[in-house]
Amino acid sequence: MKKAETTPKTNREHIRLVEQYGASNYAPLPVVLTQAKGCWCTDVEGKKYLDMLSSYSALNQGHRHPRVLRTLREQAGKITLTSRAFHNDAMGPFLKQLCKLTGMQKALPMNTGAEGVETAIKMARRWGYRTKSIPDGKAEIVVAENNFHGRTTGVISFSTEEHYRRGFGPFLPGFVIVPFGDAAALERAVNPNTCAVLLEPIQGEGGIIIPPQGYLTRVREICTRARVLFILDEIQTGLGRTGKMFAWQHEPASKPDAIVLGKALGGGIMPISAVAASAEALGVFDPGSHGSTFGGNPLACAIASTALDVIVEEKLADNAAKIGARFIGALRSLRSPLVREVRGRGLLIGVELVHGAGGAHKYCELLLEEGLLCKETREDVIRFAPPLVVKWKDIEWALPRIARVLQA
Ligand SMILES: *Cc1c(COP(=O)(O)O)cnc(C)c1O
Numbered sequence: 001m002k003k004a005e006t007t008p009k010t011n012r013e014h015i016r017l018v019e020q021y022g023a024s025n026y027a028p029l030p031v032v033l034t035q036a037k038g039c040w041c042t043d044v045e046g047k048k049y050l051d052m053l054s055s056y057s058a059l060n061q062g063h064r065h066p067r068v069l070r071t072l073r074e075q076a077g078k079i080t081l082t083s084r085a086f087h088n089d090a091m092g093p094f095l096k097q098l099c100k101l102t103g104m105q106k107a108l109p110m111n112t113g114a115e116g117v118e119t120a121i122k123m124a125r126r127w128g129y130r131t132k133s134i135p136d137g138k139a140e141i142v143v144a145e146n147n148f149h150g151r152t153t154g155v156i157s158f159s160t161e162e163h164y165r166r167g168f169g170p171f172l173p174g175f176v177i178v179p180f181g182d183a184a185a186l187e188r189a190v191n192p193n194t195c196a197v198l199l200e201p202i203q204g205e206g207g208i209i210i211p212p213q214g215y216l217t218r219v220r221e222i223c224t225r226a227r228v229l230f231i232l233d234e235i236q237t238g239l240g241r242t243g244k245m246f247a248w249q250h251e252p253a254s255k256p257d258a259i260v261l262g263k264a265l266g267g268g269i270m271p272i273s274a275v276a277a278s279a280e281a282l283g284v285f286d287p288g289s290h291g292s293t294f295g296g297n298p299l300a301c302a303i304a305s306t307a308l309d310v311i312v313e314e315k316l317a318d319n320a321a322k323i324g325a326r327f328i329g330a331l332r333s334l335r336s337p338l339v340r341e342v343r344g345r346g347l348l349i350g351v352e353l354v355h356g357a358g359g360a361h362k363y364c365e366l367l368l369e370e371g372l373l374c375k376e377t378r379e380d381v382i383r384f385a386p387p388l389v390v391k392w393k394d395i396e397w398a399l400p401r402i403a404r405v406l407q408a
Pocket of ligand 1: 116148149200234236
């Protein structure tokens with residue numbers, strides 16, 4: 001057979017290949033993307049779509065941001081990987097920039113979000129043994145029900161989603177799960193063996209769940225009083241997504257001891273994550289105690305530096321606040337009988353459907369036909385989280401299409 005005959009061209013042909021040769025650990029919508037710029041993507045058949053997912057907030061700067069692309073090319077022309085056996089000249093400036101931006105003293109770079117969370121867990125446990133004299137093997141971390149912190153065996157050990165865990169045990173002990181948004185329950189769970197509280201400031205994968213106003217501040221107070229590290233996973237909520245640089249800043253007195261970042265830190269181009277924390281907390285790591293071959297690689301660090309510059313200099317958090325507020329208002333005014341609630345902060349927006357609607361997945365397929373890339377989260381929530389470079393005219397293009405799907 002000639003090559004031309006076997007090369008897949010249509011969405012269907014590509015999907016058939018993935019179904020035959022790929023593991024089925026995802027259930028993607030039936031579209032095969034081949035190009036993108038800013039907020040817009042094109043599939044292999046030439047149809048255009050507005051990106052309303054931003055790869056789960058990894059594309060806050062939009063697809064192929066010109067400044068991030070330029071850094072990719074420049075750094076690729078210099079050096080891309082050194083391992084941490086040697087220093088490179090991209091990591092130091094990046095770590096300094098990240099510490100200034102987060103208001104932290106030190107940072108430790110890894111690659112994926114889940115690795116960042118694993119790093120925070122190791123940091124918290126060792127900190128607890130060293131500074132609180134917790135008996136060896138007894139350290140506890142308090143986490144929230146309905147959390148999402150990644151997919152490693154360590155992280156799924158404290159997930160409450162059955163299908164994330166089924167068949168993957170035995171699990172890691174040392175986690176105490178409390179309801180999200182309930183500070184009193186969290187306070188009761190803290191004991192002398194507690195080394196940390198680990199939360200998302202807004203639960204993203206959990207369905208865009210915003211805790212009651214004042215919750216993060218109360219958790220901060222509880223952690224300070226009990227001498228427990230307050231760790232926020234801002235992998236999805238951070239870097240402008242919710243209308244502030246970090247979601248905790250919606251409650252100015254809730255500053256955490258450590259923050260985990262990922263996703264948009266890589267500007268939609270390179271995987272890079274980091275834990276930024278106090279010198280005392282990250283000071284527990286000594287040579288050999290933790291690491292990653294690609295962690296802190298110069299290509300990712302250079303790209304992350306520019307990715308952060310873009311968010312700050314283009315005021316993407318302000319844009320998320322402004323466009324997000326108008327978008328949420330417009331979604332609420334649709335008054336669809338299918339919609340139970342519209343909630344969100346900045347451009348992290350969830351439209352929860354009524355139970356009788358038959359699940360959000362079906363509506364994401366209809367939105368796809370209308371030219372919108374959306375993905376459900378949990379059963380009944382459609383997430384709208386476009387790149388933060390989105391313009392109001394893009395949202396104006398989307399609104400009648402969303403209306404058509406939700407009012408059908
Ligand atoms: C996506 C996400 C992670 C995991 O990041 P990966 O890069 O997929 O490992 C962790 N925490 C939160 C809040 C996330 O949204």
